[in-house]
Amino acid sequence: MSKWINICHLDDIPANTGRCALLNKEQIAIFHINDGEKRIYAVSNYCPFSEANIISRGIVGNLGDKTVVASPLYKQHFELTTGECLEDENVTIKIYPVRLDGDTVQLAA
Amino acid sequence: MSSVSNLLVIGNGPVGHKFLEALVQSGKADDYKVTIFGEEPHAAYDRVQLTAWFETRDAKDINMVPDGFYNDNGFTLYTNDKITRIDRIRSVVTSEQGVEVYFDKIVLATGSYPFVPPVLGHDRENTFVYRTIEDLEAITAAAQKGKVGAVIGGGLLGLEAAKALKDLGLETHVIEFAPRLMAVQVDDGGGAMLRKKIEDLGVSVHTQKNTQQICDGENTCHKMIFADGQELETDLLVFSAGIRPRDELARNTGLGMGARGGVVINNNCQSSDPNIYAIGEVALWDNRIYGLIAPGSAMAQAAVDHMTGTGDSEFAGADMSTKLKLMGVDVASIGDAHGNTPNCRAYTYVNDREEIYKKIVVSEDDKHLLGAVLIGDAAEYGSLLQFMLNKMELPPEPEGLILPQVEGHSTGIGVDALPDSAQLCSCMNVSKADVVSVVEAGAATIADIKDSTNAATGCGGCAALITQVLNAELEKLGVEVNRDLCEHFAYTRQDLYNIIRVEKIKTFEELLEKHGSGLGCDICKPTIGSLLASCWNEYILEKPLQGLQDTNDYFLGNIQKDGTYSIVPRIAGGEITADKLIVLGEIAKKYNLYTKITGGQRIDLFGARSEQLPIIWKELVSEGFESGHAYGKSMRTCKSCVGSTWCRYGVQDSVAMAIMLENRYKGLRAPHKLKMAVSGCTRECAEAQSKDVGVIATEKGWNLYVCGNGGMKPRHADLFASDIDDATLIKTIDRFFMFYIRTADRLQRTSVWMNNMEGGLEYLKSVIIDDKLGLCEELENDMSRIVGTYQCEWKTTTEDPKKVECFNHFINSDASDDNVVFVKEREQIRPIKKTERENLIAVG
Numbered sequence: 018m019s020k021w022i023n024i025c026h027l028d029d030i031p032a033n034t035g036r037c038a039l040l041n042k043e044q045i046a047i048f049h050i051n052d053g054e055k056r057i058y059a060v061s062n063y064c065p066f067s068e069a070n071i072i073s074r075g076i077v078g079n080l081g082d083k084t085v086v087a088s089p090l091y092k093q094h095f096e097l098t099t100g101e102c103l104e105d106e107n108v109t110i111k112i113y114p115v116r117l118d119g120d121t122v123q124l125a126a
Numbered sequence: 127m128s129s130v131s132n133l134l135v136i137g138n139g140p141v142g143h144k145f146l147e148a149l150v151q152s153g154k155a156d157d158y159k160v161t162i163f164g165e166e167p168h169a170a171y172d173r174v175q176l177t178a179w180f181e182t183r184d185a186k187d188i189n190m191v192p193d194g195f196y197n198d199n200g201f202t203l204y205t206n207d208k209i210t211r212i213d214r215i216r217s218v219v220t221s222e223q224g225v226e227v228y229f230d231k232i233v234l235a236t237g238s239y240p241f242v243p244p245v246l247g248h249d250r251e252n253t254f255v256y257r258t259i260e261d262l263e264a265i266t267a268a269a270q271k272g273k274v275g276a277v278i279g280g281g282l283l284g285l286e287a288a289k290a291l292k293d294l295g296l297e298t299h300v301i302e303f304a305p306r307l308m309a310v311q312v313d314d315g316g317g318a319m320l321r322k323k324i325e326d327l328g329v330s331v332h333t334q335k336n337t338q339q340i341c342d343g344e345n346t347c348h349k350m351i352f353a354d355g356q357e358l359e360t361d362l363l364v365f366s367a368g369i370r371p372r373d374e375l376a377r378n379t380g381l382g383m384g385a386r387g388g389v390v391i392n393n394n395c396q397s398s399d400p401n402i403y404a405i406g407e408v409a410l411w412d413n414r415i416y417g418l419i420a421p422g423s424a425m426a427q428a429a430v431d432h433m434t435g436t437g438d439s440e441f442a443g444a445d446m447s448t449k450l451k452l453m454g455v456d457v458a459s460i461g462d463a464h465g466n467t468p469n470c471r472a473y474t475y476v477n478d479r480e481e482i483y484k485k486i487v488v489s490e491d492d493k494h495l496l497g498a499v500l501i502g503d504a505a506e507y508g509s510l511l512q513f514m515l516n517k518m519e520l521p522p523e524p525e526g527l528i529l530p531q532v533e534g535h536s537t538g539i540g541v542d543a544l545p546d547s548a549q550l551c552s553c554m555n556v557s558k559a560d561v562v563s564v565v566e567a568g569a570a571t572i573a574d575i576k577d578s579t580n581a582a583t584g585c586g587g588c589a590a591l592i593t594q595v596l597n598a599e600l601e602k603l604g605v606e607v608n609r610d611l612c613e614h615f616a617y618t619r620q621d622l623y624n625i626i627r628v629e630k631i632k633t634f635e636e637l638l639e640k641h642g643s644g645l646g647c648d649i650c651k652p653t654i655g656s657l658l659a660s661c662w663n664e665y666i667l668e669k670p671l672q673g674l675q676d677t678n679d680y681f682l683g684n685i686q687k688d689g690t691y692s693i694v695p696r697i698a699g700g701e702i703t704a705d706k707l708i709v710l711g712e713i714a715k716k717y718n719l720y721t722k723i724t725g726g727q728r729i730d731l732f733g734a735r736s737e738q739l740p741i742i743w744k745e746l747v748s749e750g751f752e753s754g755h756a757y758g759k760s761m762r763t764c765k766s767c768v769g770s771t772w773c774r775y776g777v778q779d780s781v782a783m784a785i786m787l788e789n790r791y792k793g794l795r796a797p798h799k800l801k802m803a804v805s806g807c808t809r810e811c812a813e814a815q816s817k818d819v820g821v822i823a824t825e826k827g828w829n830l831y832v833c834g835n836g837g838m839k840p841r842h843a844d845l846f847a848s849d850i851d852d853a854t855l856i857k858t859i860d861r862f863f864m865f866y867i868r869t870a871d872r873l874q875r876t877s878v879w880m881n882n883m884e885g886g887l888e889y890l891k892s893v894i895i896d897d898k899l900g901l902c903e904e905l906e907n908d909m910s911r912i913v914g915t916y917q918c919e920w921k922t923t924t925e926d927p928k929k930v931e932c933f934n935h936f937i938n939s940d941a942s943d944d945n946v947v948f949v950k951e952r953e954q955i956r957p958i959k960k961t962e963r964e965n966l967i968a969v970g
Contacts, residue, residue, distance in 0.1 A: 024937065024938050025937045025938055029931075029937055030937070031669055031672050031673060031932070032669075032673065033645075033673035034672060034673040034680075036932075036936075036937040037935060037936055037937065038936060038937050038938050038939075039936045039938060039939040039941060040938075044936075044943070044945075047937070050645065052645055063945075067687060067689075068960070069687065069688050069689035069945065070689055070935075070943050070945050070946075071677070071685070071689040074677040074680065074681070074685075074689075074736075075648070075677070076647070076648040076651050076652070076673070076674075076676065077645070077673070078614075078644070078645045078646045078647035078648060078650075078651065079644045079645040079646075079647065080613070080647060081613070084645065085647075087647070087648035089676065089677035089685060090685065090687070090689075092648060094648075
């Protein structure tokens with residue numbers, strides 16, 4: 018049974034950008050998308066191509082029907098709901114349960 | 127196994143070099159042990175571009191030989207040595223320096239020498255010819271001691287020489303025996319217009335002058351006395367009265383010669399000895415010497431084809447049509463320019479205001495083009511030449527071909543009518559079929575075609591025609607050239623610029639709602655972020671803009687491989703005080719940053735974690751530094767040499783100019799990064815010609831160069847304006863930058879933008895200098911608004927705690943990213959390598 022941990026206020030993540038959270042020694046990139054409707058996603062902050070913790074600094078958007086973030090170093094796209102890399106089907110990054118409690122962003126411990 | 131034969135190439139000029147290139151291309155170079163002799167100290171260079179040498183005085187600029195060309199192909203080159211004897215019985219040649227080489231085949235490419243008329247005094251000191259780099263160096267040295275220069279000969283080369291003298295700051299005279307300039311290529315009307323244009327440039331033209339004697343001048347070195355009794359005083363004198371084949375070697379070895387010189391060749395370019403070929407200006411074909419590069423190249427190809435058996439081209443004469451730019455004046459001559467064909471008709475268009483002269487000569491029935499002369503505007507050269515070469519039927523009322531075009535009505539050639547064999551680019555010998563095949567293979571832009579075929583990279587006269595063929599072929603292939611920015615916006619970058627301007631759109635969301643779809647992506651967001659910055663120049667981390675920025679712009683630093691950033695404070699013009707250097711050193715030391723000097727004359731501090739950036743920058747800003755925008759697709763630096771302040775050669779204060787330019791354009795966001803440089807003299811120590819905007823000091827002001835590039839695809843900048851004053855320089859750069867920002871594609875450097883521009887440099891000049899589109903005032907206003915709204919992004923950022931918060935690596939912790947680890951190397955930090963990290967874990 019997972020416990021939800023408060024991470025930050027939604028406004029702390031400017032709309033359509035990401036920030037990184039630290040939870041149980043793991044770095045988790047949280048993205049706040051707002052196109053009239055607020056949405057929140059959480060994936061690993063570690064980019065397996067560059068081997069650096071920088072996913073939260075990527076640009077978010079969509080390619081076709083997929084909501085994605087582009088790694089800021091070498092620009093591979095990762096789907097935010099599945100962690101799948103669009104350029105390399107063998108690569109997937111971890112995804113994390115995340116939710117909004119009112120305007121509070123929560124991750125599952 | 128085939129045996130290797132000894133092949134000797136005598137002469138290392140452009141045609142000799144074309145032969146070697148063609149040999150390599152044939153794939154048979156390995157069948158020959160190739161030895162080359164050149165009597166000049168340099169390897170082959172492009173003599174046609176000799177005048178360009180004056181701009182840089184650097185032989186490398188006109189070098190024709192790629193690095194490693196001789197070595198890679200196993201060729202042996204002797205420079206500074208010439209063959210003095212061919213012994214056809216022993217099959218051996220001897221050089222001036224005593225080298226002996228056995229041969230099976232010889233290619234004579236000894237070229238020609240300038241003819242010096244035997245007038246009294248022709249051998250006085252301070253008289254020159256115009257043929258080699260050494261000649262030009264001697265002329266340059268002599269020009270420093272004189273004020274007046276004269277050229278004997280008003281032909282093509284004579285006018286080139288006159289331009290060189292003019293550029294050296296001499297009062298310049300051209301002396302021509304015939305009644306008009308370029309008597310061979312142009313008719314009376316064209317000659318008159320050409321004369322007017324050349325005189326407008328400050329060169330005095332004297333026609334129908336027969337020089338009888340050169341003797342001591344009263345105020346200058348020489349006095350020239352003409353047959354009509356008139357006199358002209360001059361300090362130096364350049365003979366450019368035609369060429370003669372350099373055939374003494376062939377003559378002495380007993381080869382068949384023409385009555386007035388030249389080695390007689392057949393269609394395979396063989397002389398009377400089938401083992402000895404002759405090509406270029408030394409060769410005489412059908413009793414004719416061909417003094418142009420294109421026929422020389424054709425001969426080189428024919429000789430290679432015959433010798434190696436890899437092709438069947440023959441030299442069967444050449445069309446001597448030519449298009450060139452003399453002192454910035456377009457001149458073209460096609461076929462029967464003088465209308466010598468019996469019963470031919472001529473049509474002429476003369477425009478005295480713009481000083482344009484155009485004439486076409488057509489057959490009696492108006493059906494075929496026989497010749498043409500174009501002065502002042504040679505845009506129709508490409509299509510007229512095709513009409514003549516391919517004997518294509520002319521449209522009714524052929525005069526329409528040279529009349530100014532009414533908008534929407536093109537009377538140009540229908541490219542579909544061109545046969546596949548039509549030679550579109552004569553400099554590089556590229557046919558229509560060549561262009562069609564690369565388009566079929568995927569080339570979609572004029573830049574692609576230049577890359578894959580070299581077409582339009584010589585004189586460039588064919589660029590418009592090749593673009594027409596390209597577009598027609600793309601259409602045929604059903605290729606819809608999709609220039610949409612991305613799936614979210616069905617517009618080009620240029621369209622979006624206009625929309626943003628016209629509708630005064632200030633945010634991505636507004637643009638997306640009105641003209642796009644979806645969420646956007648990492649293509650359109652930074653592009654539109656940049657467009658909004660170029661148009662409105664607002665702080666780029668303002669809330670609605672923040673999410674559009676690439677990480678470099680978001681963190682106002684350059685991201686490195688480990689996720690840390692580098693810091694580059696602005697050091698305008700590369701000038702910095704000792705105190706400020708100490709500040710940078712102290713800060714680097716305090717935060718343990720790796721320091722390196724950049725190519726743009728700044729100091730780069732590496733290894734800052736994102737959360738350290740605002741702290742370090744706060745210190746930098748308080749010490750008087752500001753953002754260097756090294757992270758943006760924006761104006762970066764303006765490099766400079768010390769200029770006239772310190773340098774004994776400098777002629778202007780290049781540092782002051784560089785600082786002024788850098789401060790003017792700092793923060794300007796553009797489709798890609800922009801680099802500038804200012805050199806204080808023609809020695810060009812600031813390497814301005816490899817920059818987007820390069821400025822080189824002259825005695826009278828500044829020369830402006832544009833669209834240069836270093837990096838992966840180096841491109842020499844084009845000379846855009848000469849001897850302009852400070853105010854004109856700034857105005858021109860303002861317009862240039864804004865026009866680039868308006869019209870370039872995303873991530874397109876100015877060099878590629880230029881390569882893709884229909885009409886190229888001339889078009890750009892007409893927009894920026896002549897204001898053909900009536901845009902210049904707007905461009906200047908746009909720039910002045912951007913200059914007036916500059917802010918240091920780092921100062922603004924460090925003053926806003928909300929913004930500073932965004933730099934923390936974690937949103938819920940003050941910890942740092944423990945994946946970032948440094949080790950020491952050469953007394954500084956660097957990111958840990960993967961192998962080292964694995965060891966660390968194993969040990970730790």
